[in-house]
Amino acid sequence: MSENISGAEAMIRGLVAEGVERVFGYPGGAIIPVYDKLYDHTDELIHVLTRHEQGAIHAAQGYARVSGKTGVVIVTSGPAATNVITGLSDALMDSTPLVVITGQVSSSLLGSDAFQETDVVGITQPITKWAYQIRNAEEIEEALGRAFYIANSGRPGPVVLDFAKNAQNQLIEWHGYRKCDYIRSYNPSPGIPEGDLRRVADLINAAKKPLIIAGHGVMISGAEDALRALAEKADIPVGSTLLGLSSMNSDHPLFKGMVGMHGNVGQNFNTNRADELVCIGMRFDDRVTGEPDKYAPQAKVVHIDIDASEFDKNIKTSAKIHGDAREALEGLLPMVRENRHTDWVRSFDEANAVEREKVIKNAVSGTDPTAPPHMGEVALKVSLAAGADPVLVTDVGQNQMLSARYFRYSAPRSIITSGGLGTMGFGLPAAIGAKMGAPGRTVCYFGGDGGFQMTMQELGTIMQYGTAVKIIVLNNDFLGNVRQWQAMFFNNRFSQTPMVNPDFNKIADAYGIANERVMTRAELDGAIRRMMDCPGAFLLNVRIDERDMIFPMTPNGFAVDHIILNENEDIFTMNDDGQQ
Amino acid sequence: MDNNNTLFTITVFSENHVGLLNQLSIIFTRRCLNIESVSASRCSIPGVHKTTMTCYSDRVTMEKVISQIEKRIDVLKAFLYTDDEIVYQEVALYKVPTCKLLDEEHLEEIIRRHNARILEISRDNTIIEKTGHNDETEALFEELKRYDIRQFVRSGRVAITKSPHELVDRFLAEQEERKMRIGK
Numbered sequence: 086m087s088e089n090i091s092g093a094e095a096m097i098r099g100l101v102a103e104g105v106e107r108v109f110g111y112p113g114g115a116i117i118p119v120y121d122k123l124y125d126h127t128d129e130l131i132h133v134l135t136r137h138e139q140g141a142i143h144a145a146q147g148y149a150r151v152s153g154k155t156g157v158v159i160v161t162s163g164p165a166a167t168n169v170i171t172g173l174s175d176a177l178m179d180s181t182p183l184v185v186i187t188g189q190v191s192s193s194l195l196g197s198d199a200f201q202e203t204d205v206v207g208i209t210q211p212i213t214k215w216a217y218q219i220r221n222a223e224e225i226e227e228a229l230g231r232a233f234y235i236a237n238s239g240r241p242g243p244v245v246l247d248f249a250k251n252a253q254n255q256l257i258e259w260h261g262y263r264k265c266d267y268i269r270s271y272n273p274s275p276g277i278p279e280g281d282l283r284r285v286a287d288l289i290n291a292a293k294k295p296l297i298i299a300g301h302g303v304m305i306s307g308a309e310d311a312l313r314a315l316a317e318k319a320d321i322p323v324g325s326t327l328l329g330l331s332s333m334n335s336d337h338p339l340f341k342g343m344v345g346m347h348g349n350v351g352q353n354f355n356t357n358r359a360d361e362l363v364c365i366g367m368r369f370d371d372r373v374t375g376e377p378d379k380y381a382p383q384a385k386v387v388h389i390d391i392d393a394s395e396f397d398k399n400i401k402t403s404a405k406i407h408g409d410a411r412e413a414l415e416g417l418l419p420m421v422r423e424n425r426h427t428d429w430v431r432s433f434d435e436a437n438a439v440e441r442e443k444v445i446k447n448a449v450s451g452t453d454p455t456a457p458p459h460m461g462e463v464a465l466k467v468s469l470a471a472g473a474d475p476v477l478v479t480d481v482g483q484n485q486m487l488s489a490r491y492f493r494y495s496a497p498r499s500i501i502t503s504g505g506l507g508t509m510g511f512g513l514p515a516a517i518g519a520k521m522g523a524p525g526r527t528v529c530y531f532g533g534d535g536g537f538q539m540t541m542q543e544l545g546t547i548m549q550y551g552t553a554v555k556i557i558v559l560n561n562d563f564l565g566n567v568r569q570w571q572a573m574f575f576n577n578r579f580s581q582t583p584m585v586n587p588d589f590n591k592i593a594d595a596y597g598i599a600n601e602r603v604m605t606r607a608e609l610d611g612a613i614r615r616m617m618d619c620p621g622a623f624l625l626n627v628r629i630d631e632r633d634m635i636f637p638m639t640p641n642g643f644a645v646d647h648i649i650l651n652e653n654e655d656i657f658t659m660n661d662d663g664q665q
Numbered sequence: 666m667d668n669n670n671t672l673f674t675i676t677v678f679s680e681n682h683v684g685l686l687n688q689l690s691i692i693f694t695r696r697c698l699n700i701e702s703v704s705a706s707r708c709s710i711p712g713v714h715k716t717t718m719t720c721y722s723d724r725v726t727m728e729k730v731i732s733q734i735e736k737r738i739d740v741l742k743a744f745l746y747t748d749d750e751i752v753y754q755e756v757a758l759y760k761v762p763t764c765k766l767l768d769e770e771h772l773e774e775i776i777r778r779h780n781a782r783i784l785e786i787s788r789d790n791t792i793i794e795k796t797g798h799n800d801e802t803e804a805l806f807e808e809l810k811r812y813d814i815r816q817f818v819r820s821g822r823v824a825i826t827k828s829p830h831e832l833v834d835r836f837l838a839e840q841e842e843r844k845m846r847i848g849k
């Protein structure tokens with residue numbers, strides 16, 4: 086049976102048919118017909134009104150990353166469309182499935198500099214997986230179907246649908262909605278040839294010092310169980326990228342920590358001692374490799390990735406598996422021999438013991454109860470108090486690195502952070518989306534005073550929807566991460582990094598959000614307990630000493646095993662027998 | 666970069682969608698690569714569009730460009746060639762004053778020697794067409810210079826591989842097979 090409906094109505098029905106339960110957005114002139122139809126569907130499609138379109142898209146990213154579902158954003162044309170640009174670029178970098186619908190002026194006005202017209206497809210083509218303009222309502226079913234298929238298959242990414250106003254109003258015959266599962270020019274899931282698995286299995290079986298590096302793709306493909314099984318069977322230590330954190334439980338004996346610039350010593354040191362690196366669903370970001378020419382010189386590198394353009398892009402590989410990580414690991418599992426690498430595994434612990442002594446101890450505890458706590462100390466305590474399987478959402482900077490390092494991960498998809506783009510202001514709205522995508526889990530936001538203020542207006546969204554996020558502002562009255570670089574590499578010239586801040590507690594008060602201030606270490610435990618006991622949103626404004634820094638650190642341009650341990654710039658050393 | 670001096674030919678098989686060329690060109694722009702020439706047309710397979718581009722660069726860079734091009738959803742397949750792997754041509758048009766053609770006996774001889782031809786003659790101007798490789802059309806340009814070239818234009822390169830089929834055939838066949846599987 087068919088009926089005549091408007092393009093706007095078709096769009097909403099299409100979203101519902103795609104299984105969308107929640108959209109994030111902000112209305113305006115060029116999208117008003119869609120908002121009008123939304124009004125008839127509030128029982129099946131929840132709309133979250135943020136305070137800025139950047140907030141809407143970051144919220145959708147948080148929602149998508151915690152749940153694996155496609156995040157949906159609806160905004161108007163012109164300035165609203167340009168306000169989502171940062172989020173699109175961020176989502177492309179961090180492989181996040183989004184469908185972003187932007188209003189557009191009527192097609193007859195395109196190119197005339199009409200009011201709030203902007204070339205959305207032209208602007209977004211470089212930062213989306215696909216961008217398409219709907220000028221005729223007859224195209225809606227196909228365009229929307231393709232958008233969802235593209236966004237959440239293969240390597241996930243953001244898609245833009247630029248929806249001209251005439252198409253929103255146009256009446257079409259509606260025969261129901263069919264999802265898209267095939268595009269001639271696109272093959273998201275290439276099958277893995279048996280021979281490729283065999284070659285990699287042989288390499289793994291032959292390795293004496295193998296190391297697995299798990300990336301974001303492990304969780305995108307749901308390969309966590311296969312990863313653990315493989316690591317256990319062949320006794321291979323596992324490290325992860327920043328975005329790969331929580332693909333393995335922090336407490337698993339084979340999990341040896343994070344790789345890269347601020348990663349763990351054992352990982353980075355042994356990356357350059359390994360004879361075999363198995364890199365799964367990660368893309369060798371320069372924060373991971375340090376100087377690429379000096380990366381893993383003794384290792385055969387195996388790369389498993391669904392995106393063929395990642396192969397040999399940054400690091401030359403010896404063997405590759407092109408396909409889904411889970412499929413690949415499940416295929417490898419029976420081919421990989423049971424094995425033991427006892428000394429090799431232990432060598433990570435020896436290096437990490439040095440890190441624990443020289444870095445971690447100072448980062449997560451302190452002796453002076455009247456001094457401000459350290460960022461790592463706050464992160465560790467919050468994560469231990471946050472109940473089962475908490476989710477960490479971070480902003481960017483020291484707060485990000487230190488919370489990521491010291492949070493404990495017990496379930497997959499437990500860290501949501503802007504990795505590739507490093508978008509300050511990402512955290513607070515992403516935390517809102519994460520809480521909405523995982524209402525049963527405690528969502529803990531960590532941000533600095535700088536990044537918090539970039540999207541602080543989203544406290545209004547938290548107020549309106551009663552979103553129970555725990556907001557921890559690590560407040561050092563400085564753009565801390567830049568300050569750290571100025572201290573280490575620019576002779577303490579603190580150019581434009583000190584910040585005069587408002588009273589964040591009063592701001593929380595104005596939004597009706599429960600809050601506390603922590604000035605000293607002695608106050609921390611009680612405040613965290615009360616924050617966790619509070620059923621709703623809570624803001625914890627924690628004083629941090631601006632001189633605190635993130636360590637260890639591999640500075641730009643150095644090999645990953647050139648590791649600075651502290652302010653005195655002590656370099657980690659250990660000979661190959663594990664002696665310091 | 667000193668390593669930048671190989672001329673590569675890139676052929677891209679794609680859907681014929683609005684904005685396709687922009688999707689291709691941004692991949693070059695981002696890497697600060699200059700597209701020397703571009704031409705686009707249908708190919709022998711119905712509904713498939715073929716864009717041919719040339720670019721000076723090194724192989725490693727160009728291979729990365731190819732994989733970024735193939736990553737675009739609307740692209741079926743992209744290929745990279747050096748000159749020895751393809752048969753290619755360009756077309757150049759030259760406009761010279763007709764009086765020169767009539768006055769200078771050499772001119773006719775030049776046209777014949779270069780295997781060029783005259784497309785149109787009017788009282789004022791004569792339009793000469795030459796099909797060939799860049800160095801050939803360039804050589805004719807050099808010779809015609811002294812007869813006062815009033816306009817000159819050269820097309821983008823078109824190229825055909827030495828293989829018997831369109832190389833995108835295999836990709837299309839695999840996709841057809843996928844479609845059947847999904848359909849079941």
Ligand SMILES: Cc1cc2nc3c(=O)[nH]c(=O)nc-3n(C[C@H](O)[C@H](O)[C@H](O)COP(=O)(O)OP(=O)(O)OC[C@H]3O[C@@H](n4cnc5c(N)ncnc54)[C@H](O)[C@@H]3O)c2cc1C
Pocket residue numbers: 178179180239240241299300301302303305306325326327328329343344345346347348365366367368369370372373389390391392395408409410411481482485486503504505506507508
């Ligand atoms: C201040 C700051 C400091 C940082 N420091 C560090 C650091 O010390 N260490 C660190 O690791 N990072 C660090 N980062 C983050 C870094 O920039 C990158 O974002 C991060 O390393 C990327 O991790 P990834 O490659 O695992 O994930 P992504 O960038 O999301 O890449 C995912 C990869 O998985 C693939 N993939 C997707 N789906 C699948 C599938 N189904 N099957 C197989 N493969 C799939 C994709 O094609 C892609 O190659 C830092 C960022 C900031 C802002």
Ligand SMILES: Cc1ncc(C[n+]2csc(CCOP(=O)(O)OP(=O)(O)O)c2C)c(N)n1
Pocket residue numbers: 480481482483484485507508509510532533534535536537559561563564565566567
């Ligand atoms: C939008 C944006 N602008 C600038 C930067 C550069 N930047 C990276 S970290 C940082 C300082 C962050 O300071 P703050 O938010 O206070 O966090 P802290 O490092 O002190 O934890 C800056 C300015 C960025 N990553 N993103």
